[in-house]
Amino acid sequence: MSLRIKAVVDKFVQELKEALDADIQDRIMKEREMQSYIEEREREVAEREAAWKAELSRREAEIARQEARLKMEKENLEKEKSVLMGTASQDNQDGALEITVSGEKYRCLRFAKAKK
Template identity: 95%
Template sequence: MSVRIKAVVDRFVKELKEALDADIQDRVMREREMQSYIEEREREVAEREAAWKAELSRREAEIARQEARLKMERENLEKEKSVLMGTASNQDNQDGALEITVSGEKYRCLRFSKAKK
């Protein structure tokens, strides 16, 4: 009788070990799948982040170029204005002359008259 009990216990232990081994294998496989999924998602996120940073850098460079172009255009406009319009300053001279500077040259106007329409 004890041989039969021993055989039943041995068979139970064997089946239990097989079930535990199968469970361990299943858990290891699920862990590998999960790790693979996590690595793939991290790679996707890193790629999107790199693309976003590249686009941001490109846009910042374009903004800097446009700002430089705008600054140059503004400086050119100021130069053109000073050349075309001249710089007029009313001096408190005793003779009441108006001094006008055009392209760095000073002109004095002693008499004024209204423009004819």
């Protein structure tokens, strides 16, 4: 009888060891799957972050180009204004009209109204 009990106990221990080994293997597989999933998600997040940073950099560069272009256009406008804006005076004894445009002086002794 004791041999029979020993055989039953040995069989139970063997089955328990097999079930335990199977459970351990299952947990190892689940942990690997979870680690793989985490790595994939981290990679996706890093790719999105890199794409976002590249887009941000592109937009910042475009803004810098537009700001430079606007600054240049403003400078050109200021130059045009200074060229177009002149001064006129008629303080001379001979009654001549003096016009100064871009540092150049022009004198007009006779002038007439513009025709419509």
